[in-house]
Amino acid sequence: MKQIVPNWLKKRAELTPNRIAVMFEGNEYTFKQVFESAARVAAQLTGIGLKKGSSAAVLISNHVDSVMILYALQMLGVRAVILNNRLTSKELLWQLEDSNAEVLLYENAFMEKVTKIKNTYQHVVLEKEELFKGNSANADLQEEYDLDDVTTIMYTSGTTGNPKGVLQTFGNHWWSATASALNLGLTDGERWLCAVPIFHISGYSILMRSLIYGMTVILHHSFKEREAIEEIISNRVTMMSVVSTMLMKMNDILEVGQMPETFRGMLLGGGPAPLSLLEDCKRKSIPVYQSYGMTETASQFATLAPEYGIEKLGSAGKALFPNQIKIIDEGGNELTNGSEGEILVKGPNVTPGYLNREQETNNTMNNGWFHTGDIGYLDKDGFLYVLDRRSDLIISGGENIYPAEIESVLLSHEDVVDAGIVGMEHPNWGQVPAAFVVKKKVATISENDLENYCRERLAKYKVPKSIRFVEELPRNAAKKLLRKELREWLKRELT
Amino acid sequence: MKQIVPNWLKKRAELTPNRIAVMFEGNEYTFKQVFESAARVAAQLTGIGLKKGSSAAVLISNHVDSVMILYALQMLGVRAVILNNRLTSKELLWQLEDSNAEVLLYENAFMEKVTKIKNTYQHVVLEKEELFKGNSANADLQEEYDLDDVTTIMYTSGTTGNPKGVLQTFGNHWWSATASALNLGLTDGERWLCAVPIFHISGYSILMRSLIYGMTVILHHSFKEREAIEEIISNRVTMMSVVSTMLMKMNDILEVGQMPETFRGMLLGGGPAPLSLLEDCKRKSIPVYQSYGMTETASQFATLAPEYGIEKLGSAGKALFPNQIKIIDEGGNELTNGSEGEILVKGPNVTPGYLNREQETNNTMNNGWFHTGDIGYLDKDGFLYVLDRRSDLIISGGENIYPAEIESVLLSHEDVVDAGIVGMEHPNWGQVPAAFVVKKKVATISENDLENYCRERLAKYKVPKSIRFVEELPRNAAKKLLRKELREWLKRELT
Numbered sequence: 001m002k003q004i005v006p007n008w009l010k011k012r013a014e015l016t017p018n019r020i021a022v023m024f025e026g027n028e029y030t031f032k033q034v035f036e037s038a039a040r041v042a043a044q045l046t047g048i049g050l051k052k053g054s055s056a057a058v059l060i061s062n063h064v065d066s067v068m069i070l071y072a073l074q075m076l077g078v079r080a081v082i083l084n085n086r087l088t089s090k091e092l093l094w095q096l097e098d099s100n101a102e103v104l105l106y107e108n109a110f111m112e113k114v115t116k117i118k119n120t121y122q123h124v125v126l127e128k129e130e131l132f133k134g135n136s137a138n139a140d141l142q143e144e145y146d147l148d149d150v151t152t153i154m155y156t157s158g159t160t161g162n163p164k165g166v167l168q169t170f171g172n173h174w175w176s177a178t179a180s181a182l183n184l185g186l187t188d189g190e191r192w193l194c195a196v197p198i199f200h201i202s203g204y205s206i207l208m209r210s211l212i213y214g215m216t217v218i219l220h221h222s223f224k225e226r227e228a229i230e231e232i233i234s235n236r237v238t239m240m241s242v243v244s245t246m247l248m249k250m251n252d253i254l255e256v257g258q259m260p261e262t263f264r265g266m267l268l269g270g271g272p273a274p275l276s277l278l279e280d281c282k283r284k285s286i287p288v289y290q291s292y293g294m295t296e297t298a299s300q301f302a303t304l305a306p307e308y309g310i311e312k313l314g315s316a317g318k319a320l321f322p323n324q325i326k327i328i329d330e331g332g333n334e335l336t337n338g339s340e341g342e343i344l345v346k347g348p349n350v351t352p353g354y355l356n357r358e359q360e361t362n363n364t365m366n367n368g369w370f371h372t373g374d375i376g377y378l379d380k381d382g383f384l385y386v387l388d389r390r391s392d393l394i395i396s397g398g399e400n401i402y403p404a405e406i407e408s409v410l411l412s413h414e415d416v417v418d419a420g421i422v423g424m425e426h427p428n429w430g431q432v433p434a435a436f437v438v439k440k441k442v443a444t445i446s447e448n449d450l451e452n453y454c455r456e457r458l459a460k461y462k463v464p465k466s467i468r469f470v471e472e473l474p475r476n477a478a479k480k481l482l483r484k485e486l487r488e489w490l491k492r493e494l495t
Numbered sequence: 496m497k498q499i500v501p502n503w504l505k506k507r508a509e510l511t512p513n514r515i516a517v518m519f520e521g522n523e524y525t526f527k528q529v530f531e532s533a534a535r536v537a538a539q540l541t542g543i544g545l546k547k548g549s550s551a552a553v554l555i556s557n558h559v560d561s562v563m564i565l566y567a568l569q570m571l572g573v574r575a576v577i578l579n580n581r582l583t584s585k586e587l588l589w590q591l592e593d594s595n596a597e598v599l600l601y602e603n604a605f606m607e608k609v610t611k612i613k614n615t616y617q618h619v620v621l622e623k624e625e626l627f628k629g630n631s632a633n634a635d636l637q638e639e640y641d642l643d644d645v646t647t648i649m650y651t652s653g654t655t656g657n658p659k660g661v662l663q664t665f666g667n668h669w670w671s672a673t674a675s676a677l678n679l680g681l682t683d684g685e686r687w688l689c690a691v692p693i694f695h696i697s698g699y700s701i702l703m704r705s706l707i708y709g710m711t712v713i714l715h716h717s718f719k720e721r722e723a724i725e726e727i728i729s730n731r732v733t734m735m736s737v738v739s740t741m742l743m744k745m746n747d748i749l750e751v752g753q754m755p756e757t758f759r760g761m762l763l764g765g766g767p768a769p770l771s772l773l774e775d776c777k778r779k780s781i782p783v784y785q786s787y788g789m790t791e792t793a794s795q796f797a798t799l800a801p802e803y804g805i806e807k808l809g810s811a812g813k814a815l816f817p818n819q820i821k822i823i824d825e826g827g828n829e830l831t832n833g834s835e836g837e838i839l840v841k842g843p844n845v846t847p848g849y850l851n852r853e854q855e856t857n858n859t860m861n862n863g864w865f866h867t868g869d870i871g872y873l874d875k876d877g878f879l880y881v882l883d884r885r886s887d888l889i890i891s892g893g894e895n896i897y898p899a900e901i902e903s904v905l906l907s908h909e910d911v912v913d914a915g916i917v918g919m920e921h922p923n924w925g926q927v928p929a930a931f932v933v934k935k936k937v938a939t940i941s942e943n944d945l946e947n948y949c950r951e952r953l954a955k956y957k958v959p960k961s962i963r964f965v966e967e968l969p970r971n972a973a974k975k976l977l978r979k980e981l982r983e984w985l986k987r988e989l990t
Contacts, residue, residue, distance in 0.1 A: 001643050001666070003498070003843045004863060005817040014877055015813055144819075148496050171496070178673045182708060186681045212816065213677060318510055321707065322500040324639075348498045368499060382509055 003147040003171065008211040009035050009071050010141065016214045023191075023218045023235070024064040031214070034071065041072035043136035048124065050103060051140060052077030055153070057101035059083045059092065059110050062198050062221050065128060067207060069105060070198070074151050077142045081153045081165070082199045086477045089116035091163075095155050096121055099165050099355060105131060147171030153355055154201060156295050165355030168201075172298040173208040175349040179320035181213060183303050184239070184265070184289065190215040193231055193240040195223040197477045202241050202269055205299035225249040229258070236262050243270030243479040245418070247288070248277055248411075256284050265289050269300065270480050271386075271404070275314050276412035282310065292316035292386050296351045296370060301325075302384050315383040323347035326369070327378055340377045340400070342390060344369045375402065392483045394423035394431045399461050401433055403483065406464060409457045410435060413450065415443035420473045422486045424466065424494075435464035436486055438473060468493075498642040498666065503706040504530050504566050505636065511709045518686075518713045518730070519559040526709070529566065536567035538631035543619065545598060546635060547572030550648070552596035554578045554587065554605050557693050557716050560623060562702060564600060565693070569646050572637045576648045576660070577694045581972045584611035586658075590650050591616055594660050594850060600626060642666030648850055649696060651790050660850030663696075667793040668703040670844040674815035676708060678798050679734070679760070679784065685710040688726055688735040690718040692972045697736050697764055700794035720744040724753070731757050738765030738974040740913070742783070743772055743906075751779045760784050764795065765975050766881075766899070770809050771907035777805065787811035787881050791846045791865060796820075797879050810878040818842035821864070822873055835872045835895070837885060839864045870897065887978045889918035889926045894956050896928055898978065901959060904952050905930060908945065910938035913968045917981045919961065919989075930959035931981055933968060963988075 005011075012021075013035035021031040029037070050056055056078050060066035073080040081099045083092055085107075092113060096104060103124045106114050111127070118125050126134075145151075147170045155163040192209065194217050196202040210217045218231060223246055231237055240263075242250070247266060265287040273290060281288045291303040302325060304317030319325040326334050327341040335341045346368045353361030364371045375393060376386040387402040394401040403421035410419035418438040423431035439445055447467040454463045474485035500506075507516075508530035516526040524532070545551055551573050555561035568575040576594045578587060580602075587608060591599060598619045601609050606622070613620050621629075640646075642665045650658040687704065689712050691697040705712045713726060718741055726732055735758075737745070742761060760782040768785060776783045786798040797820060799812030814820040821829050822836040830836045841863045848856030859866045870888060871881040882897040889896040898916035905914035913933040918926035934940055942962040949958045969980035 001664075001847065003666075004841070005843065006819050011816060015816065169496075171498075178677070181676060181681060182673070185683055186676060188680055321506060321510065324501050346499070348500065352496065 004144050005147065005170075005174070006144055007075055007142055008145065008208075009038060009075060010143075012211050012214055019214055020216045021210060022064055022067055023216060024067075025221070027064070029064065034068070038068045038071035038075060039139065039141060040136070041068045041132070042076050042139040042141060044131050044134055045069075045072055045076060045078065046137040046139040047135040048103060048126065048131070050076060050078050052142065053079075054103075055079040055081055055099060055101045056103040056105060057081040057083055057096055057099060058199075059085055059104065059106035059114065060128075060199060061085055061107055061109060062194070062203065062219055063107070064219065065132075066107070066198060067217075067219065069128070069131075070204070070207065071211075075141045076139060077149070079150050079153055082204065084155065084199055084477050085110055085197070087113075089113045093117045093120060095163065095165070096123075098155075098162075099153060145170045147174060148352075150352075152204065154199075154204075154295050164357055164360055166295045166351050167353055167355055168295075168298050168351060172349050172351060173205065174212065175322055175347065176205055176298040176300065177209045177212040179322050179347075179349060180209065180300055180303070182321045184267075186213055186215075187238065187264075189236070190238050191218055191236060192216070193218045193220070193228060193237045195220040195228050195246070196241050196243070200477055201293075201295045201299050202243075206241060225253060229254060232263050233258070233260055236260075238262060238264045239267060240265075241267045241269065244268065244273035244277060245475065245479045247273070247281065247286075251277060251280055251284065251286065254284055254286065259284070259286055263287070267291055267300065267303070269293055273314075274408035274411040276408070278313050282313070290314070290316050292384060294372065296372070297323075297345060297347070298349045298351070301345055301347065301349070304383075308383070312379075312381075312383045315379070315385050317384065318382055319345070319347070319384070323349065325378065325384055327376065335377075338377055338380055340375060340387060343372045343374045343376045343384070343386065345372055346370065375400075389483070392422070394421075394433055396423075396426070396431050396433070396461050397429040401431075401462055403433070406433055406435070406454070406458065406462055407481075409454055410437060410450065413445070413453055415440050415445045416450075418473045420481050420483065420486050421464065422483050422490055424490055426465070429461075432465040433462065434490055435467045436470050436473060436489070437467055438471065439469055499639050500642065500665075500669070501639055502570055502637055503640065503703075504533060504570060505638075507706050507709055514709055515711045516705060517559055517562055518711060519562075520716070522559070524559065529563070533563045533566035533570060534634065534636060535631070536563045536627070537571050537634040537636060539626050539629055540564075540567055540571060540573065541632040541634040542630040543598060543621065543626070545571060545573050547637065548574075549598075550574040550576055550594060550596045551598040551600060552576040552578055552591055552594060553694075554580055554599065554601035554609065555623075555694060556580055556602055556604060557689070557698065557714055558602070559714065560627075561602070561693060562712075562714065564623070564626075565699070565702065566706075570636045571634060572644070574645050574648055577699065579650065579694055579972050580605055580692070582608075584608045588612040588615060590658065590660070591618075593650075593657075594648060640665045642669060643847075645847075647699065649694075649699075649790050659852055659855055661790045661846050662848055662850055663790075663793050663846060667844050667846060668700065669707065670817055670842065671700055671793040671795065672704045672707040674817050674842075674844065675704065675795055675798070677816045679762075681708055681710075682733065682759075684731070685733050686713055686731060687711070688713045688715065688723060688732045690715040690723050690741070691736050691738070695972055696788075696790045696794050697738075701736060720748060724749060727758050728753070728755055731755075733757060733759045734762060735760075736762045736764065739763065739768035739772060740970065740974045742768070742776065742781075746772060746775055746779065746781065749779055749781065754779070754781050758782070762786055762795065762798070764788055768809075769903035769906040771903070773808050777808070785809070785811050787879060789867065791867070792818075792840060792842070793844045793846070796840055796842065796844070799878075803878070807874075807876075807878045810874070810880050812879060813877055814840070814842070814879070818844070820873065820879055822871065830872075833872055833874055835870060835882060838867045838869045838871045838879070838881065840867055841865065870895075884978075887917070889916075889928055891918075891921070891926050891928070891956050892924040896926075896957055898928070901928055901930070901949070901953065901957055902976075904949055905932060905945065908940075908948055910935050910940045911945075915968045915976050915978065915981050916959065917978050917985055919985055921960070924956075927960040928957065929985055930962045931965050931968060931984070932962055933966065934964055
C-alpha cells in the first residue's frame with residue numbers, strides 16, 4: 001500500500017512553529033520562519049521553471065541559504081542532485097551530464113569551477129544570489145509526499161569505476177530518521193551539531209531528522225575542533241555527527257570531564273575507527289556511538305546500542321530495528337558461524353537503486369538485499385564488525401589483510417597523526433601492504449621505528465613492507481580516506 | 496514499494512535481550528524471556544494447526560499469558576481476532592462467525608460464556624491451560640513482516656448497527672507507535688502502565704510500542720485507582736494510558752505534588768474529557784496529553800503537544816506528524832473556517848478497511864480519507880476540538896446539541912460522579928436532551944438543583960428536559976459511555 005504523509009516542513013511548521021529549526025552563525029530560525037523562507041525560495045525556483053518531477057543540481061556549502069534551497073526543492077517535488085563541492089570541474093560535469101539535471105544552482109564560492117563547465121553544460125546555470133533576486137512564480141508546494149518518490153540523488157564516491165547516482169526516496173530518509181530515534185531515543189530540546197557537509201548523507205540526514213523530530217540543527221560552515229567543542233559546551237548540543245579524523249582532533253584537545261552532561265553522544269560514521277581512539281574517548285567520558293552506514297542506506301544502518309558501548313568497543317553494533325544484516329561468502333552462501341565475508345543489508349532505508357543504471361542496480365540488489373561491498377563479520381552475539389571495503393582488501397600469499405587494522409595500529413602510535421594502507425604488487429606474495437603516514441610536526445620517529453612498532457603488534461605478513469611519510473592523506477569531503485588515490489600515488493612512485 | 500521489516504519481538508530480543516519487557520503481578524520478564532516463552536506458545540499453536548494466514552480468536556484478560564499468546568500469534572503470521580471479554584455470549588458468537596476464526600482460545604474465567612456457544616460455533620474451542628499442556632509442533636516463526644499484512648482484527652463497538660471487524664496491519668501499528676514517539680519523545684527506561692484492556696486498541700498499542708521502542712509494559716489485570724497511583728510512585732512509571740473516568744478516579748484521591756518527576760504523562764483517550772477534570776489535573780501537576788484516536792487509526796491520531804497543554808486545554812491537539820485531519824460539511828465540502836463538521840482522517844496508521852465489508856469500507860473511505868463519524872472543528876491555529884459522535888448528536892429545533900458539552904457541565908458539579916446525555920423525542924423540538932446522573936452516595940442534591948445548575952451555565956435549549964438519578968452508567972470495557980444503551984433505557988421508561 002502507498003504510504004502518503006504530509007509535507008514535512010509544512011507539517012513541522014504547523015506542529016511546532018516556534019521551536020528553533022536552525023542555528024547558523026549566531027542567528028536562530030524557527031520552523032515557521034524556515035518554512036516561510038523556503039516557500040519564498042520555492043517561488044523563485046518555480047520562477048526559473050522548476051516543478052514536480054524536475055531535477056536540479058546544487059553546488060553548495062554548509063550555510064542557512066543552502067538549507068532553504070534544499071527544503072524548497074523538496075517541497076516542490078523537485079529531485080535534488082546534491083553535488084560534492086570538493087569535486088573538480090571535470091567530475092562535476094560528469095555528474096551533471098549523468099544526472100541530466102535541468103538546472104545547476106551554485107554558490108559564489110564555487111564560481112571558478114562552474115566557469116570552466118558553463119560552456120559545455122547544456123542547461124541553466126544560476127548563482128544563488130541571482131536566484132534570490134530573480135522573479136517569483138506561484139509555487140506548487142506539495143501537500144503530501146509519497147514515500148516511494150525520489151527526493152534526493154547523491155553520487156557515491158566509488159572506490160572503483162565512475163560514481164553512480166544513488167536514488168534516495170522520502171521513505172529512505174523517513175525510515176533512517178525514525179530507526180535512529182528508536183535506537184538513540186528522542187528527548188525534549190534535542191540539538192544536533194552538524195559540522196559534516198550537508199551535501200553528504202551524514203549532514204543531509206541531520207536536516208531530515210530536524211524536520212521529522214522537530215529538532216534544532218546547529219549548522220557549522222566547516223569543521224573546526226575548537227569551535228565544535230565550544231558549541232557543545234556553551235549551547236547545550238545533545239548529539240554530533242563525526243568521522244574518526246574529526247573525533248581524533250577533538251579528542252586531542254578535550255580534557256577529562258569537559259563534556260557537559262547534556263551532551264548525549266558522538267554519532268561516529270564514515271568507516272572503522274581506531275580502537276585506541278575509542279578507548280581514549282571512553283577514558284574521557286566522551287560518549288561515542290559507533291555506526292555503520294552509507295549513501296545507499298540514507299545514513300546509519302547499524303549503531304552500537306548504549307548498553308554495549310564498553311563490552312563491544314570497536315563494533316558498529318546491530319542493525320537498527322527495521323534493518324537486517326547478513327554476511328555471505330564468495331559463493332553467495334550465508335555465513336552464520338562468525339566468519340568474515342561481504343556485508344549485505346536489507347531494510348526500508350535502502351535505496352531503490354542507481355539512477356539510470358539498471359545493470360549496476362541489479363548487480364548489487366538481490367531480493368531486497370543490497371551488496372555493500374564491505375567486508376565484516378557478526379560475532380556470536382550478532383554484533384557487526386566492519387573490517388574494510390572489499391575493494392581495499394589486500395590479499396597476500398592467500399592471507400586476507402584489512403588496511404583498517406594496520407592503520408589502527410599505526411594511529412595508536414603517539415607520533416602518528418594519520419595513516420593509510422594500500423596493497424603494493426609483489427612478485428612472491430601477490431600483494432603486500434604499503435603505508436603512507438603523516439607524523440606529528442615535532443616528531444623524530446623513523447620508518448624503521450614504525451616498522452618495529454608494527455612488528456610487535458601485528459602478524460609478520462601484515463607489517464607494511466614500505467612506509468612513506470607524507471604531509472597529508474587524501475580524504476574526501478566526508479573525511480573518508482581515498483585509498484584509490486593512495487594507490488595512484490604508489491603507482492606514480494614505483495614507475 | 497513493499498516495506499519489509501524483521502520480526503518485531505525476535506529483533507527486539509536480539510537488540511536488547513536483557514531489558515525488562517513486561518512486569519506483571521510482581522514478576523519481571525526480559526525481552527529474551529518473552530521471546531522464548533512466546534516461541535514456545537507459537538509451537539503449541541502450531542500443534543493445533545494454526546499457521547501463517549490462519550485466523551484465531553482470543554478471549555482473554557490482562558495477563559502475562561495473554562501477552563505471550565498475542566505475540567505468538569503475531570510471530571506465526573496468524574491474524575488475531577481480539578475479542579472484547581465484556582461481550583455477551585450472543586455478541587461473541589456473532590463476531591466469531593463474522594470473522595470465521597478457525598480457533599477460539601479463551602481463559603478459564605470466561606468459561607461460562609464459552610459454554611453457551613460451544614455447540615453452535617463450528618470451530619475449535621480451546622482453553623488456555625489446555626493449549627499450554629498440549630502438543631507442540633515445529634513453529635514457522637516469520638523472519639520478516641510485510642507492513643501491508645493484517646496482524647489483528649478488532650470489532651468496533653459500533654454505536655449503530657452490527658459491529659464491524661477493523662483490519663489492522665503491521666504498518667498501522669508501526670506508524671502509530673513511531674508517530675507517538677515523535678510527539679511524546681522516547682527516553683531511556685520508558686515504562687508504560689497498562690491498566691486499559693489489551694483486547695482494546697488502547698492496551699494492545701502499548702504492547703506494540705513495547706516491542707518497537709524496547710519499552711517496559713507494566714501490566715495491571717484491571718484498573719484500580721489506588722494500585723495505579725502506587726505503581727506510578729514506587730515503580731518509576733513514565734506514561735499511563737487512561738480514559739476520563741479512570742483519570743477522574745485517580746484525580747479524586749491524588750494530592751497536589753504527589754506525582755513523581757519521572758512520570759511524564761497520562762495519555763488520555765476514549766472521547767472528550769470534561770474541562771473541569773483537565774483543569775483539576777493541571778492544578779495538581781498531573782501532566783495530561785489529551786488525544787483523539789480510534790480502533791480504525793490503531794490508537795492515537797492526534798495528541799495535544801506538551802507546549803500547548805495550557806493554552807489549548809480541552810483540545811485533542813494536532814494530527815501527529817504522519818497524519819492529516821480535515822473537517823467537512825454535510826455536502827462533503829472541506830470547511831476551513833473553523834466551522835463544525837465531520838472529522839476526516841488520513842495517514843499510514845488508518846485501517847485498510849473492515850473485514851469482509853466492501854460496502855462499509857467504501858462508504859467510510861474516500862481517496863485515503865476515513866470518515867470517522869465524529870463531529871468537531873479545527874480552531875484558527877489548527878487545533879482539533881472533538882465535540883461528539885455524529886450518531887450521538889441531538890438536533891433540537893434546528894440547533895445542534897453535543898451531549899459531551901452538557902455532560903461536562905454536570906460533571907463539574909461537586910456532587911456528580913458520572914453523567915450521560917441522550918436525545919429524547921419531543922413534539923415541538925424534534926429532540927431535547929435527557930440526562931442520566933450518578934450522584935455521590937452522601938449527596939442530597941435534587942433534580943431541580945441540577946437543572947438550575949445547568950441553567951446558569953448553558954443556553955436554555957441545552958438544559959436537560961429530564962434528569963434521572965441512576966446507580967451506574969453503561970460503559971464499555973474501554974470505559975466509553977454507551978449512549979446507545981442509554982437510549983434503550985430511555986425508550987423502556989417512556990413506553
